[in-house]
Amino acid sequence: MKLKKFLSIPVFSAFFLMCFVYYITVFVFIEDWVGLQTSAGSLNNAIFSFVASLCLLSFLVGVLTDPGRVPLSYIPDVEASSFASDQDPKKNVLQSKYCDKCAAYKPPRTHHCRVCKRCILRMDHHCLWINNCVGYWNYKAFFDLILYATIGSIHSMVIVISCTRQKDWSNSGTTPLKIFYVACGLMTLALSVTLGTLLGWHIYLITHNMTTIEYYEGIRATWLAKKSGLNYRHPFNLSVHKNITSVLGPNILKWFCPTSTSHLKDGVSFPTLRDSA
Ligand SMILES: [Zn+2]
Numbered sequence: 001m002k003l004k005k006f007l008s009i010p011v012f013s014a015f016f017l018m019c020f021v022y023y024i025t026v027f028v029f030i031e032d033w034v035g036l037q038t039s040a041g042s043l044n045n046a047i048f049s050f051v052a053s054l055c056l057l058s059f060l061v062g063v064l065t066d067p068g069r070v071p072l073s074y075i076p077d078v079e080a081s082s083f084a085s086d087q088d089p090k091k092n093v094l095q096s097k098y099c100d101k102c103a104a105y106k107p108p109r110t111h112h113c114r115v116c117k118r119c120i121l122r123m124d125h126h127c128l129w130i131n132n133c134v135g136y137w138n139y140k141a142f143f144d145l146i147l148y149a150t151i152g153s154i155h156s157m158v159i160v161i162s163c164t165r166q167k168d169w170s171n172s173g174t175t176p177l178k179i180f181y182v183a184c185g186l187m188t189l190a191l192s193v194t195l196g197t198l199l200g201w202h203i204y205l206i207t208h209n210m211t212t213i214e215y216y217e218g219i220r221a222t223w224l225a226k227k228s229g230l231n232y233r234h235p236f237n238l239s240v241h242k243n244i245t246s247v248l249g250p251n252i253l254k255w256f257c258p259t260s261t262s263h264l265k266d267g268v269s270f271p272t273l274r275d276s277a
Pocket residue numbers: 099100101102103111112113117118119
């Protein structure tokens with residue numbers, strides 16, 4: 001059952017953290033800052049709750065969506081697999097595109113996950129926080145999750161700081177309360193910086209049509225190419241526009257909907273530089 005995916009300490013911790021940040025932002029800090037009944041309070045509450053629900057939706061989609069299973073009928077395309085390889089095409093297909101553990105051929109961009117114990121289409125990485133691999137079918141949900149989590153953390157941090165600055169500490173400030181306010185400020189700051197950095201990294205990967213695994217493979221490929229006096233270019237990096245739309249979809253409004261994946265095909269073949277040349 002897919003619901004078993006939720007029975008994991010990191011997933012439970014991530015869910016608990018989301019609930020905790022939501023609770024303190026709305027019921028402690030907005031309430032203390034301007035009050036939930038005021039127009040500023042209800043506007044901040046509405047925006048924050050909207051972003052938080054999209055964050056939770058992306059989280060659930062990320063946990064529950066199968067990242068991508070190799071079809072049983074999959075047979076490698078010998079010609080395509082030999083692209084950018086100076087080895088014997090057949091040898092290359094058999095050696096690097098065959099998963100010994102699954103005893104099956106791997107499509108391009110597919111990798112075997114040791115945690116999931118199977119091959120994952122367009123595998124990015126295995127994410128503990130969603131107890132799932134981030135692959136072809138749930139990468140968009142994962143990206144939306146870090147996008148909404150970053151926006152929510154920054155919004156929460158601004159609310160905590162605004163509330164702390166305007167509070168009359170000389171009359172109402174007991175030491176434990178002061179510590180709680182400072183701790184919440186530091187927590188939202190740490191979340192904003194961590195999630196913001198992760199978001200920036202994945203924006204870089206999307207605009208270059210790379211996965212985290214391919215980024216590290218690319219470093220080695222670039223080094224090897226340089227040694228032989230050649231230039232390496234990531235074969236799936238077409239153009240910024242094509243790269244973004246292949247991952248998030250052609251409609252910009254749907255980029256922000258984690259369940260909208262109608263633009264995805266089979267996850268087995270991907271257009272390369274050679275196709276567009
Ligand atoms: Zn495998």
